[in-house]
Amino acid sequence: MDALAIIKYACAVAVGAVSYFSLSSLYTTFGKRKGLTSLRPLRVLITGAAGHIGYALAPLIARGLMCGPEQQVILHMHDREAAAQNLSAVQMELDDLASDLLLSTEIMHDLEEACKDVDIAVLLSGISPKRSHEDFVQESRAMYSLLGRALNDHASENVKVVVVPQPASTNAAVIADSAPRLSAENITILSRLAQNRLTQQVADALNIHASMVSNVIVWGNATSSCVLDILHGSVRGERGFVPLQNCVDEELIQIISQAVRERTASIVQARNLTPALSVAGAICDHFRDWQLGTPEGSWVSMGVASDGSYGVPEGLFFSMPVTCRGGQWHIVRGLAVKEDVRERLQACIEEAQQEQGH
Numbered sequence: 001m002d003a004l005a006i007i008k009y010a011c012a013v014a015v016g017a018v019s020y021f022s023l024s025s026l027y028t029t030f031g032k033r034k035g036l037t038s039l040r041p042l043r044v045l046i047t048g049a050a051g052h053i054g055y056a057l058a059p060l061i062a063r064g065l066m067c068g069p070e071q072q073v074i075l076h077m078h079d080r081e082a083a084a085q086n087l088s089a090v091q092m093e094l095d096d097l098a099s100d101l102l103l104s105t106e107i108m109h110d111l112e113e114a115c116k117d118v119d120i121a122v123l124l125s126g127i128s129p130k131r132s133h134e135d136f137v138q139e140s141r142a143m144y145s146l147l148g149r150a151l152n153d154h155a156s157e158n159v160k161v162v163v164v165p166q167p168a169s170t171n172a173a174v175i176a177d178s179a180p181r182l183s184a185e186n187i188t189i190l191s192r193l194a195q196n197r198l199t200q201q202v203a204d205a206l207n208i209h210a211s212m213v214s215n216v217i218v219w220g221n222a223t224s225s226c227v228l229d230i231l232h233g234s235v236r237g238e239r240g241f242v243p244l245q246n247c248v249d250e251e252l253i254q255i256i257s258q259a260v261r262e263r264t265a266s267i268v269q270a271r272n273l274t275p276a277l278s279v280a281g282a283i284c285d286h287f288r289d290w291q292l293g294t295p296e297g298s299w300v301s302m303g304v305a306s307d308g309s310y311g312v313p314e315g316l317f318f319s320m321p322v323t324c325r326g327g328q329w330h331i332v333r334g335l336a337v338k339e340d341v342r343e344r345l346q347a348c349i350e351e352a353q354q355e356q357g358h
């Protein structure tokens, strides 16, 4: 080997060593960054992920708004094959977030594969209501029975499920029936959008910030027939909490309730699209409170399988006030329910029983 070759060889070894140490130091840094939490990464399934809500929801999950700022996630984005191109664009955009918390995004069209080992399932795939109500419920039942079986056979045993599309209480009941391995307590319905809207409308009516309003309740079905209950709520004032019943009269309650009920229509009229961002936010709120707990003294509304409280038959999926601790919800018991609210609850019970075949 001549002198030049020896010099070249020495240089190559030096460059190799420097590259190795740089790369390993980068790897360590990256590893540390990725290892910002010792929590096991959670697998989160979104069905109907190529839709409007899926598009708004995925980045919120990637930013930690659903599972917390330290919890890494692997997203299972499920939709029909026809939506493959759309989903790959969403995947590229999620990659471009360069999020610490998002370990990977998997695009899936096979339901069984999509349900494999998932810890959280956000069910957004639904049947278009543009058909007779009977056909709508029947087709939805068929879709949710397949979903329930796939979750039963492939998801993590403790998978937490939220159902979003109508007929939500029927869909939840079908999942519970077709997934006997899952605990019924882990199957829920989203009623948080209505709760968030109610909170904001109360705040607007009283000219205060929404963070000062707590404990308003959405009872019943996640439909327009739900019962909006302001009177158990409170407002945080300078001298502690003031019951909302001291701040509103019957006329204001009617104005607030009407604004909540018309909200979807107002958004559709303004945007020519159904709400997505606010639904995605509500889904994150729902899971965050369920997983990480509700603040002391506060409750939230979730559609859950009734334990018989408030005269709601046991097992009927129904929105109720709950507190959450250690990943479990508990129905708030013993609230005094006024006669008119009780009557409206009874109408909701009958509607839910009819729909769920209870």
Ligand SMILES: NC(=O)c1ccc[n+]([C@@H]2O[C@H](COP(=O)([O-])OP(=O)(O)OC[C@H]3O[C@@H](n4cnc5c(N)ncnc54)[C@H](O)[C@@H]3O)[C@@H](O)[C@H]2O)c1
Binding pocket: 047, 048, 049, 050, 051, 052, 053, 054, 078, 079, 080, 083, 124, 125, 126, 127, 143, 164, 165, 166, 168, 190, 193, 222, 274, 275, 276, 279
């Ligand atoms: N509960 C609430 O508060 C609330 C609020 C708004 C919307 N929603 C409902 O949530 C659902 C999602 O809303 P969106 O705006 O994202 O709807 P969207 O139509 O934009 O998206 C629905 C997605 O589901 C997919 N899908 C349909 N059938 C499927 C199947 N069998 N398998 C896999 N994917 C399937 C579609 O391809 C589509 O990508 C709708 O049913 C909507 O009515 C509920």
